[in-house]
Amino acid sequence: MDFNGSDTITGPRTEDVLPSTATAAVKVVIVGGFGVGKTTMVGSVSEIRPLTTEETMTQASIGVDDNSRIEGKTATTVAMDFGRISISEQLILYLFGTPGQERFWFLWNGLFEGALGAVVLVDTRRLEVSFDVIGRLEERGVPFVVAVNTFPDAPGHPMEALRHALDLPDEVPMVHCDARQRASSRDVLMTLMHYLHSLALQRS
Numbered sequence: 731m732d733f734n735g736s737d738t739i740t741g742p743r744t745e746d747v748l749p750s751t752a753t754a755a756v757k758v759v760i761v762g763g764f765g766v767g768k769t770t771m772v773g774s775v776s777e778i779r780p781l782t783t784e785e786t787m788t789q790a791s792i793g794v795d796d797n798s799r800i801e802g803k804t805a806t807t808v809a810m811d812f813g814r815i816s817i818s819e820q821l822i823l824y825l826f827g828t829p830g831q832e833r834f835w836f837l838w839n840g841l842f843e844g845a846l847g848a849v850v851l852v853d854t855r856r857l858e859v860s861f862d863v864i865g866r867l868e869e870r871g872v873p874f875v876v877a878v879n880t881f882p883d884a885p886g887h888p889m890e891a892l893r894h895a896l897d898l899p900d901e902v903p904m905v906h907c908d909a910r911q912r913a914s915s916r917d918v919l920m921t922l923m924h925y926l927h928s929l930a931l932q933r934s
Contacts, residue, residue: 754820754821754822755821755822755823755824756821756822756823756824756846756847756923757823757824757826757844757845757846758823758824758825758826758845758846758847758848758849758919758922759825759826759827759828759841759842759845759847759848759849759872760772760811760825760826760827760828760848760849760851761827761828761848761849761850761851761863761867761874762828762850762851762852762853762859762860762863763853763856763859763860763863764859765853765856766851766852766853766856766859766860766879767851767853767879767909767910768811768827768828768851768909769782769811769827770909770910771827771849771851771879771907771909771915771918772811772812772813772825772827773811773813774909774910774911774912774915775813775815775825775912775915775916775919776813776814776815776825777813777814777815777816778813778814780811780812780813781810781811781812781813782811782812810826810827810828810829810841811825811826811827812824812825812826812827813825813827815916815919817919817920817923821923823919823923825919826841826845828841842870842872845872846873846926847872847873847874847875847922847925847926848867848872848873848874848875848922849874849875849876849877849918849919849922850863850864850867850874850875850876850877851877851879851907851909852876852877852878852879852892852896853879853881853884854878854881854884854885854886854887854892855881855883855884855885857892857895857896860896861896864876864896864897864898873925873926873929874902874922875902875903875904875905875918875921875922875925876896876898876902876903876904876905877904877905877906877907877909877918877921878892878904878905878906878907879907879908879909880906880907880908880909889904889906892904902925903921903922903924903925905917905918905921
């Protein structure tokens with residue numbers, strides 16, 4: 731019964747209900763430095779209304795968060811983003827976007843619990859913010875792919891040059907993407923799924 735005395739019970743929206751054909755669910759984490767587009771990717775690709783924990787940036791972040799070359803950014807994720815996408819009728823991906831600021835990285839431990847793999851979003855204007863992120867994934871032994879997010883004013887570099895700058899092994903997939911576009915973001919997730927499948931075959 732609601733507060734108005736009605737017997738109506740409000741449940742999830744029709745589009746939020748898990749498909750009856752789903753037989754497997756995989757947890758994927760989307761990581762990257764501050765302002766690389768993690769919230770944008772989760773929002774663009776999620777088939778349900780995404781959960782976000784964005785808060786308005788305040789004067790307190792000055793000198794703490796490096797917003798060089800992203801001065802127009804006014805909000806930031808302080809806990810996580812969450813979305814869901816059906817890769818097929820049977821396979822569902824649960825997407826968790828991590829906060830980018832290093833002061834919130836303590837939250838990563840819980841977000842990575844049970845994760846099968848990760849997407850590292852990279853901004854070529856601020857490639858250096860990706861180094862520690864990739865290092866943390868390698869320390870945890872979490873398989874990942876790298877997606878170079880497209881920004882209008884971002885310099886273009888050959889993939890091999892970026893791979894060398896990030897010190898990535900040849901076997902780690904690296905692709906271009908536009909996190910604003912659903913199809914492009916979905917292609918990144920498919921690349922991760924194919925990579926995880928190939929790793930599973932190698933172990934078998």
